[in-house]
Amino acid sequence: MLSDLPLALGIDFGGTSVKLGVCQGAYLIEKAEPIPTKEFNGANALIPEIEKSINLLRKKHPSIAAVGAGLPGFVNWETGHVHALTNVEGWEGVNLKSILSKSTGLPCVVENDANAMTYAEWRYGAGRGRDYLLAMTLGTGVGGGLILGGELYRGATYGAGEIGQISIDYKGRLGGHGNMGALERYVGNGPVTELAVEKYQAAGQPLSAEDCTPLKVAERAHASDATAIDVWKEVGKRLAVGLANVLWVMNLDCVVIGGGMAKAGELFLGPLLKHLKTQMDESFTDGLKLVPAQFGNEAGIIGAAALALDEGQKG
Amino acid sequence: MLSDLPLALGIDFGGTSVKLGVCQGAYLIEKAEPIPTKEFNGANALIPEIEKSINLLRKKHPSIAAVGAGLPGFVNWETGHVHALTNVEGWEGVNLKSILSKSTGLPCVVENDANAMTYAEWRYGAGRGRDYLLAMTLGTGVGGGLILGGELYRGATYGAGEIGQISIDYKGRLGGHGNMGALERYVGNGPVTELAVEKYQAAGQPLSAEDCTPLKVAERAHASDATAIDVWKEVGKRLAVGLANVLWVMNLDCVVIGGGMAKAGELFLGPLLKHLKTQMDESFTDGLKLVPAQFGNEAGIIGAAALALDEGQKG
Numbered sequence: 001m002l003s004d005l006p007l008a009l010g011i012d013f014g015g016t017s018v019k020l021g022v023c024q025g026a027y028l029i030e031k032a033e034p035i036p037t038k039e040f041n042g043a044n045a046l047i048p049e050i051e052k053s054i055n056l057l058r059k060k061h062p063s064i065a066a067v068g069a070g071l072p073g074f075v076n077w078e079t080g081h082v083h084a085l086t087n088v089e090g091w092e093g094v095n096l097k098s099i100l101s102k103s104t105g106l107p108c109v110v111e112n113d114a115n116a117m118t119y120a121e122w123r124y125g126a127g128r129g130r131d132y133l134l135a136m137t138l139g140t141g142v143g144g145g146l147i148l149g150g151e152l153y154r155g156a157t158y159g160a161g162e163i164g165q166i167s168i169d170y171k172g173r174l175g176g177h178g179n180m181g182a183l184e185r186y187v188g189n190g191p192v193t194e195l196a197v198e199k200y201q202a203a204g205q206p207l208s209a210e211d212c213t214p215l216k217v218a219e220r221a222h223a224s225d226a227t228a229i230d231v232w233k234e235v236g237k238r239l240a241v242g243l244a245n246v247l248w249v250m251n252l253d254c255v256v257i258g259g260g261m262a263k264a265g266e267l268f269l270g271p272l273l274k275h276l277k278t279q280m281d282e283s284f285t286d287g288l289k290l291v292p293a294q295f296g297n298e299a300g301i302i303g304a305a306a307l308a309l310d311e312g313q314k315g
Numbered sequence: 316m317l318s319d320l321p322l323a324l325g326i327d328f329g330g331t332s333v334k335l336g337v338c339q340g341a342y343l344i345e346k347a348e349p350i351p352t353k354e355f356n357g358a359n360a361l362i363p364e365i366e367k368s369i370n371l372l373r374k375k376h377p378s379i380a381a382v383g384a385g386l387p388g389f390v391n392w393e394t395g396h397v398h399a400l401t402n403v404e405g406w407e408g409v410n411l412k413s414i415l416s417k418s419t420g421l422p423c424v425v426e427n428d429a430n431a432m433t434y435a436e437w438r439y440g441a442g443r444g445r446d447y448l449l450a451m452t453l454g455t456g457v458g459g460g461l462i463l464g465g466e467l468y469r470g471a472t473y474g475a476g477e478i479g480q481i482s483i484d485y486k487g488r489l490g491g492h493g494n495m496g497a498l499e500r501y502v503g504n505g506p507v508t509e510l511a512v513e514k515y516q517a518a519g520q521p522l523s524a525e526d527c528t529p530l531k532v533a534e535r536a537h538a539s540d541a542t543a544i545d546v547w548k549e550v551g552k553r554l555a556v557g558l559a560n561v562l563w564v565m566n567l568d569c570v571v572i573g574g575g576m577a578k579a580g581e582l583f584l585g586p587l588l589k590h591l592k593t594q595m596d597e598s599f600t601d602g603l604k605l606v607p608a609q610f611g612n613e614a615g616i617i618g619a620a621a622l623a624l625d626e627g628q629k630g
Binding site: 074131132144146148149153154155156157158159160161162163165166167168169170171172175177178179180181238241244245246248249250251252253278279280281283284287 | 389446447459461463464468469470471472473474475476477478480481482483484485486487490492493494495496553556559560561563564565566567568593594595596598599602
């Protein structure tokens with residue numbers, strides 16, 4: 001039945017490059033050449049490049065029915081305005097939805113990139129069939145998005161889902177917004193590497209930070225390295241506190257974990273779930289699905305494309 | 316136009332008594348004699364007493380159009396089942412909605428009591444006109460409820476809103492569910508009294524716990540007592556961390572604070588808002604309304620009655 005699904009074009013704005021792809025449901029069937037973000041100064045220079053790439057993809061796939069873009073920052077999906085992109089200059093107040101709608105003649109949507117990723121995991125990925133879902137990405141930073149009652153939840157000013165900023169220690173490490181104890185300072189790539197370096201030092205097997213990236217620690221954990229296993233236990237414990245904070249308030253039925261750390265798999269998710277259960281009532285954890293993300297770097301494109309098809313017609 | 320509003324009957328189940336009242340919008344126009352919960356063992360004994368009281372109120376106000384009940388614990392508002400009441404025995408799996416619908420012949424709803432209070436503040440109280448709202452009660456325990464997108468948010472298993480259980484210190488004070496650093500251990504009545512006793516001790520003016528109830532500390536703060544003012548600053552700081560955790564994830568536009576502590580007014584809410592602003596981006600706090608609750612002990616009755624009118628017809 002795959003061939004029955006319409007095609008949509010997804011755009012993922014990154015600080016390094018803008019990636020475009022043609023999607024059919026869960027499948028990214030063709031990618032365009034990435035556009036290096038920094039080589040095109042501001043929206044006026046970058047948008048025409050994106051439009052060129054869209055046109056090329058549409059020539060190959062004339063049945064593309066909608067266009068969706070995921071962007072880092074505050075995005076007003078209703079009006080289509082983009083309010084400042086994180087790490088990208090010259091994007092203040094651009095109405096990308098209106099620009100792309102005009103140049104393509106297709107239904108277009110714009111959305112925050114973490115929301116697009118979340119939508120992909122809910123619609124076609126690891127969170128299918130669950131209607132109260134948090135999808136989070138553990139990387140250099142820690143971000144997330146929410147599906148509540150089967151709909152993307154954006155919040156009052158389109159800023160919802162910033163799980164990396166919540167505090168797990170009100171006298172703890174300073175986050176990037178004046179917030180003490182910010183979760184991403186405990187479970188982001190940097191802090192995990194730091195923790196691993198410490199633990200290997202303490203175990204009498206000193207390792208460099210380079211050898212302690214989350215990916216390498218995950219590999220060693222899978223090879224039964226006790227210190228690496230211990231690192232993931234501790235990271236699971238820290239993340240459990242942050243997740244419990246969200247679950248007590250939101251009472252979700254699914255948490256999807258993406259980013260490099262998901263590679264540690266059960267060695268990470270096992271302790272995470274165990275610690276969640278020690279600090280919450282059963283009614284909050286019994287039916288909870290805690291799973292690694294299905295889509296990797298392509299989640300943003302797939303989610304933006306899916307949103308364009310599902311919601312583009314409404315606007 | 317008040318006389319145009321239909322009448323509804325609200326029921327507030329407490330561990331001490333069951334309170335019933337006839338409401339017209341924001342107004343509780345008549346209260347029944349409270350029913351002492353512990354004198355009637357379990358649902359089979361208590362429900363007939365409640366039905367008697369309902370009948371008496373309906374005789375006086377024949378135009379009562381719906382009945383709503385707010386109960387502490389997990390309440391499945393869709394099926395009408397009550398799953399275990401906090402501090403009340405013999406209520407496992409009772410379908411109170413179905414029982415009251417049959418005996419009254421009126422549309423009935425059952426709801427968690429914190430949700431009923433939240434609904435009252437949103438529909439007729441301090442949160443009118445805001446669609447992304449947290450209402451919380453600071454008392455012996457700390458609880459809350461959410462309105463998201465203009466609707467009561469209940470979560471996957473009807474347990475949402477437990478803000479008192481979120482952690483603000485992952486190595487901190489133990490909460491009631493194995494949760495370290497539970498917010499209610501920092502801003503509940505007991506911890507506030509403890510903090511006040513400490514601060515008066517340190518200031519060379521030792522006071523007993525009895526003289527340091529939140530209400531008394533609020534009164535002294537209003538009388539410009541420096542130590543009391545300092546207590547509220549510290550409580551505001553602690554609560555700010557817990558609230559910020561909710562706001563980063565939910566991106567709300569209104570927080571309503573109820574319970575005895577709201578009596579400290581600006582001396583409490585001022586520092587609370589100030590500390591929120593030091594640890595969050597403007598986009599999360601600029602449009603935020605932070606206000607004391609409008610309704611006191613009657614919020615549960617008013618909210619349950621309002622829900623019964625607004626949602627009772629649907630079921």
